[in-house]
Structure formats: C-alpha cells, structure tokens
Amino acid sequence: MADTVVGANPDPHVTGDDPDRRDFIHIAAGVAALGLVGGLAWPFIDQMNPAGDTLALASIEFDLSKVEPGQQVVVKWRGKPLFVRNRTPKEIQEAIQGDHADLRDPATDESRHKPGKANWLVLVGTCTHLGCVPTFGGGEYGGWFCPCHGSVYDTSGRIRKGPAPKNLEVPTYAFLSDTKVKIG
Amino acid sequence: MSGHSTYEPKTGFERWLDTRLPIIRFASDTIVSFPTPKNLNYWWTFGGILALMLGIQIVSGIILAMHYVPHVDHAFDSVQRIKRDVNFGWLIQGMHANGASMFFLAVYVHMFRNLYYGSYKAPREVLWILGCVIYLLMIGTAFFGYVLPWGQMSFHGAVVITNLIGAIPLVGPAITTWLWGGFAVDNPTLNRFFSLHYLLPFMIAGVVGLHIWALHVPGNNNPTGVNVSSPDDTVPFHPYYTVKDGFAISVFLILYATFVFYLPDALGDAANYIQANPLVTPAHIVPEWYLLPFYAILRAVPNKLMGVILMFGAIATLFVLPWLDTSKVRSMRYRPTIRLYFFLFALDCIILGFCGAHAPDDMVIPGVAGLQLGDANLNSFVWLSRIAALYYFVYFWVINPLMGLTETPLPVPQSISAPVLSHPATTPTGAVASPEKRG
Ligand code: HEM
Ligand code: FES
Numbered sequence: 001m002a003d004t005v006v007g008a009n010p011d012p013h014v015t016g017d018d019p020d021r022r023d024f025i026h027i028a029a030g031v032a033a034l035g036l037v038g039g040l041a042w043p044f045i046d047q048m049n050p051a052g053d054t055l056a057l058a059s060i061e062f063d064l065s066k067v068e069p070g071q072q073v074v075v076k077w078r079g080k081p082l083f084v085r086n087r088t089p090k091e092i093q094e095a096i097q098g099d100h101a102d103l104r105d106p107a108t109d110e111s112r113h114k115p116g117k118a119n120w121l122v123l124v125g126t127c128t129h130l131g132c133v134p135t136f137g138g139g140e141y142g143g144w145f146c147p148c149h150g151s152v153y154d155t156s157g158r159i160r161k162g163p164a165p166k167n168l169e170v171p172t173y174a175f176l177s178d179t180k181v182k183i184g
Numbered sequence: 185m186s187g188h189s190t191y192e193p194k195t196g197f198e199r200w201l202d203t204r205l206p207i208i209r210f211a212s213d214t215i216v217s218f219p220t221p222k223n224l225n226y227w228w229t230f231g232g233i234l235a236l237m238l239g240i241q242i243v244s245g246i247i248l249a250m251h252y253v254p255h256v257d258h259a260f261d262s263v264q265r266i267k268r269d270v271n272f273g274w275l276i277q278g279m280h281a282n283g284a285s286m287f288f289l290a291v292y293v294h295m296f297r298n299l300y301y302g303s304y305k306a307p308r309e310v311l312w313i314l315g316c317v318i319y320l321l322m323i324g325t326a327f328f329g330y331v332l333p334w335g336q337m338s339f340h341g342a343v344v345i346t347n348l349i350g351a352i353p354l355v356g357p358a359i360t361t362w363l364w365g366g367f368a369v370d371n372p373t374l375n376r377f378f379s380l381h382y383l384l385p386f387m388i389a390g391v392v393g394l395h396i397w398a399l400h401v402p403g404n405n406n407p408t409g410v411n412v413s414s415p416d417d418t419v420p421f422h423p424y425y426t427v428k429d430g431f432a433i434s435v436f437l438i439l440y441a442t443f444v445f446y447l448p449d450a451l452g453d454a455a456n457y458i459q460a461n462p463l464v465t466p467a468h469i470v471p472e473w474y475l476l477p478f479y480a481i482l483r484a485v486p487n488k489l490m491g492v493i494l495m496f497g498a499i500a501t502l503f504v505l506p507w508l509d510t511s512k513v514r515s516m517r518y519r520p521t522i523r524l525y526f527f528l529f530a531l532d533c534i535i536l537g538f539c540g541a542h543a544p545d546d547m548v549i550p551g552v553a554g555l556q557l558g559d560a561n562l563n564s565f566v567w568l569s570r571i572a573a574l575y576y577f578v579y580f581w582v583i584n585p586l587m588g589l590t591e592t593p594l595p596v597p598q599s600i601s602a603p604v605l606s607h608p609a610t611t612p613t614g615a616v617a618s619p620e621k622r623g
C-alpha cells in the first residue's frame with residue numbers, strides 16, 4: 001500500500017495511501033475472525049463455572065433441636081462445612097464484650113446472629129485465610145482455632161489473631177420455625 | 185538444528201529419506217555428532233536424567249489412567265485398588281508417585297548447576313527462561329496429580345492452594361469459584377484436575393523440545409564458563425556423553441529403585457491414606473517436600489495477599505535472573521566471593537524447606553524458651569522462615585546485581601583446554617590436546 005510511485009505497480013487496485021475496497025475487505029475479515037474467536041472464548045471459559053445442577057443444590061434445611069447449648073454441629077452445605085453453634089450465655093457475653101476490642105474486620109456480635117436468637121450462630125466453617133476447617137472451642141477466645149496457620153476466632157466467629165483477613169462468613173439463612181433454619 | 189550438519193547418509197534408504205524427511209539427519213545432529221565441550225562434569229548429566237523421568241512419568245501415568253476413576257466417590261478406592269489388586273499396579277503406582285519426587289530432585293540439581301556455572305547468562309537467557317517455564321508446568325502437574333488420590337492431604341492441599349487465588353483483590357473469589365466449578369473443592373474440581381494433569385506433561389514435552397532447540401544454538405555451557413573457541417575444545421556427543429549420561433542415569437535409577445521397592449511411602453504423607461473428608465482438616469497440612477520452601481515463604485508473611493505475592497515472586501524472580509546478575513564471568517569457579525553467598529543460598533533453600541514442614545509456632549531449638557522480642561518469639565519457625573525468605577530475595581535482588589559490580593573475579597582461562605594443559609600435574613609428557621582424535 002505504501003507504494004506510491006506512479007506506474008511502479010501495475011495493479012489497478014493499488015492507487016495510493018487511501019483505503020480502498022481491498023483494505024476494507026481485509027479489515028472486515030479480520031474483525032469478523034476476532035469477533036468469532038472472542039465470542040467462542042466465553043463459552044469455553046464459562047463452562048468451568050458452577051453448572052446448573054450444582055447451583056440447584058445450593059440450599060438445605062436444618063433441625064436445630066439436635067444442638068445442645070455449648071455444642072456445635074457441622075453440616076455439609078455446598079460442599080463446605082457449616083457451623084451451627086448453640087452458644088452459652090457466657091459465650092454470648094464474651095462475644096458482646098468483644099464488640100469494643102480492636103477488631104480486624106469490625107462487626108458487632110448483634111450483626112452476626114438473627115434478632116432475638118443470640119444463642120444461634122450459623123457460620124461457613126472455612127477459615128477466611130486459606131479455607132481450612134477451624135476447630136471448635138480452640139484458641140484463647142474460646143471460639144475457633146485454625147490448625148493450618150494459626151488463625152484465632154472469638155465466640156462470634158470474628159477474626160482476632162493470625163493471618164486470616166476476615167470474620168467467618170455468615171451465610172444467608174432464615175428461621176422457618178423456632179427449631180428449623182433454611183440455609184442458602 | 186544450527187550450524188552445518190556433518191551427517192552423511194550411508195544407505196540408499198537413508199539417502200532417499202534424507203531428501204524427503206531429514207529425520208535421521210536431525211537425530212544425528214542432535215544426539216550423535218553434536219559438538220559438546222569436553223570438560224563437562226557429572227552435574228551436566230541431569231538433563232538426560234530429566235528427559236528420562238519425563239518419559240517414565242508419561243508412560244506410568246497413562247497406564248494409571250486406565251485404572252483410575254476421577255470421581256469423588258471412587259477416586260480414593262480406585263487408587264487403593266491399583267496398589268493392591270491391579271496386576272503390578274503397586275509397581276506402576278509406586279514408580280509414578282516416587283517418580284514425581286525423583287523428577288523434582290533432578291530438576292533442582294539441574295537448576296542449582298545453572299546458578300553455579302552461570303548458564304543463564306548471555307547467550308542462554310531464552311534457554312534458561314524455557315527451563316523456568318518447564319519448572320512452573322512441573323509444579324502445576326505435580327499439584328494436580330497430588331489431588332487425584334483424593335486422600336485428606338490431597339483434598340485439603342487443594343483447598344489451601346486454590347484459596348490462594350482468592351487473595352487477589354476484587355476478582356479473586358470469582359476466579360476461585362470458576363476453578364472449583366462449584367462452591368468448594370468437589371467433584372467438578374477433581375474431574376478438571378485429572379484432565380489438566382493428563383494435559384500438562386505433554387505441554388512440558390513440547391517446551392522441552394524448545395529447550396533443547398535453544399540449547400543447540402549456543403551449545404552447552406561448561407564448568408569454566410568460557411566459550412568454546414576451537415573444535416579442540418569439544419568432543420562429539422556420542423559416544424562421550426551418551427556413555428557418561430548413561431552411567432549417571434544408572435546410578436540415579438538405583439536411588440529411584442530404592443524408593444520404589446523399599447521405601448514406597450517414605451516421601452508421602454500418612455494422612456493421604458485417609459479418604460478426603462471436607463468437614464475435618466488434618467492437624468497439620470503440608471505439601472510434598474519439593475514445594476515446602478515456597479510454602480514456608482507463603483506462611484512467613486502475616487498478610488494473606490502479601491504472602492501469595494511473595495510466594496509467586498520467588499518463582500518469578502528466577503525468570504529475570506539473567507538481568508539481575510551483572511557479572512560477565514559465568515562460572516563461580518572464578519567468582520570466589522559470590523560463591524560463598526551461593527552456598528549460603530543453597531543452605532537457605534533447605535532451611536526454608538524445613539520451615540515449610542513445621543508448624544509456624546514450633547520451636548526451632550526445642551526446650552529453649554527462646555528470645556522474646558515484644559510479641560515475637562525468635563525461636564519459632566515463623567521467624568526462621570522470615571529470615572530465610574528475606575535472604576532468598578536479597579540473594580537475587582541485591583547480592584547478584586551488586587556483586588558483579590564490586591567483586592574482583594579470579595583470572596578466567598583462555599580456553600576450555602588451557603587450564604588442563606597448563607597444569608603441571610595433569611600434563612604427563614606426550615599428552616595431546618585431543619586424545620579422541622588419535623588413531
Ligand atoms: C510431568 C509428569 C508428571 C508428574 C510430575 C506427575 C505427578 C503425579 C503425582 C505427584 C501424583 C500423586 C501420586 C500419589 O501421591 O499417590 C500423580 C498421580 C496420578 N497421575 Fe501423574 N504425573 C505426571 C504425568 C502423568 C501423566 C502423563 C498421566 C497420564 C494420564 C498421569 C496420570 C496420573 C494418575 C491417573 C494419577 C492418580 C493415581 C495415583 O495417585 O497414583 N500423570 N501424578
Ligand atoms: S487456613 Fe486457617 S489460618 Fe490458614
């Protein structure tokens with residue numbers, strides 16, 4: 001295309017620097033090919049995201065009467081452990097005191113349970129550091145202790161020490177009755 | 185691949201083939217007549233060992249895949265069945281599991297050899313970078329492979345490593361879900377990891393091809409680090425190095441066989457004999473030995489994102505090493521100062537490995553209360569790994585650039601042959617420069 005010497009190129013389509021029909025066809029073909037590849041890339045990437053049936057299995061119901069005060073039951077939810085903890089008054093008291101401590105991921109104890117249900121704590125049981133399952137009652141705050149890299153959670157599931165950046169996650173759940181919750 | 189070819193087809197068929205697909209010429213130029221420095225020592229035999237190990241992993245792996253079931257309900261049992269019931273399954277599974285360790289042992293020797301003899305410097309930067317790519321792919325392959333037996337360590341190792349990606353701000357959690365194909369490490373994860381574990385070794389084989397191509401352009405480095413200056417400095421690859429490599433391979437195979445036949449589980453973790461249970465984490469999660477130093481770097485940092493950055497940074501650093509080292513002298517034989525730092529670095533990597541194997545709060549010297557410095561107990565493995573991780577980076581980013589500018593290297597020999605010929609003790613009367621050219 002850069003060839004502008006008059007008569008140097010016998011090809012009548014090449015007339016100079018101005019874009020002509022041939023340039024147009026090249027560019028259009030290139031764009032179409034790119035669009036095709038780009039459009040196909042997404043299905044090939046997205047196929048790895050959770051499939052329809054995986055998403056469909058995403059909620060469970062749980063009967064709370066199985067959990068005595070001071071106990072915790074671990075349920076499997078979305079392939080992950082879920083902690084359902086029935087807290088003692090002492091543990092609730094300690095959690096409320098913790099509201100005024102210097103917290104890494106500030107949250108009041110009240111925001112972490114349903115109104116009027118202070119004894120019930122429902123948490124995703126994976127350490128927010130790298131996903132190990134913290135052990136019940138461990139660590140100096142009586143909440144949980146993660147054996148992997150030493151994160152310590154209090155009785156509200158808030159991170160107090162160690163490498164984890166966040167509090168144990170509270171999943172979306174609702175009380176269906178006094179003794180039944182639906183999680184997810 | 186480069187230079188002119190010395191191959192002469194001998195039979196009619198070879199001549200016929202040579203003008204159609206010069207594959208015999210190619211093989212001859214690469215592994216028969218290839219001119220190789222005549223002073224290579226045993227540290228140069230690990231390339232051949234690595235090629236063999238890749239072959240063994242691929243062959244044993246394809247056989248395992250004929251019996252293995254990539255499903256969370258069957259994976260653990262199918263591997264146990266391979267070990268107990270499949271004819272010679274114990275042998276093939278043992279070769280594969282221990283083969284991974286031997287593969288890494290060889291690659292580490294190979295990499296430290298390159299560090300010591302400056303083989304990453306011009307004109308071999310691309311060769312070195314391709315090697316780093318192979319190493320990365322090996323780490324990926326071994327990680328995916330370790331998940332397949334679906335034991336406790338497989339599962340929780342996969343959880344911890346995939347969660348590392350969650351540390352990336354904003355997009356991290358979305359990427360983790362995408363990798364898992366669900367909300368946790370589960371069946372979709374196991375399935376895709378099996379697929380990738382099958383794929384990556386063949387990608388490694390492809391990059392190995394490029395690696396050897398890039399080797400054959402400048403040719404081998406050698407223990408003196410000086411360039412080949414005349415044909416007298418080289419010998420043909422065959423039979424000189426086929427025999428030397430063959431001997432080294434035999435010795436290496438003895439070590440490998442010792443593990444396969446007498447210590448098949450010595451390098452593995454007992455927790456992996458327990459089937460994966462997502463609800464219970466083993467008390468002490470550790471990766472396989474060959475990844476411990478990186479695990480130690482990860483845990484050395486109290487911040488999640490920084491830990492992840494430093495861990496990947498430790499590998500990324502290797503890629504830029506050719507431009508961090510400012511010295512023109514290749515071999516550390518003639519760089520006495522940095523040689524000390526190099527040995528310290530090798531020790532440092534071993535220390536990091538030990539740190540990775542211990543819980544962070546374990547005491548380094550048991551029984552001693554330790555140096556309490558504010559909140560920190562200096563007698564703990566976290567602190568040892570902090571110091572060791574610091575040295576890892578200082579060695580590459582500070583010592584390497586500075587040393588090239590400040591050190592005084594020893595005189596470098598004129599040629600590969602010169603130090604041998606000028607040494608009175610090694611020159612008996614009547615010795616000739618190229619004994620292989622006689623008679
Ligand atoms: C770069 C080469 C390779 C490396 C480093 C490697 C590494 C590993 C490792 C560390 C394990 C876990 C073994 C254990 O702890 O029990 C494993 C398992 C496995 N690998 Fe590979 N592998 C390689 C190539 C292959 C290939 C090419 C295949 C072909 C499909 C394969 C198929 C398998 C299978 C089916 C398993 C599960 C059975 C078992 O755990 O023993 N591997 N691999
Ligand atoms: S995974 Fe819990 S502290 Fe690292």
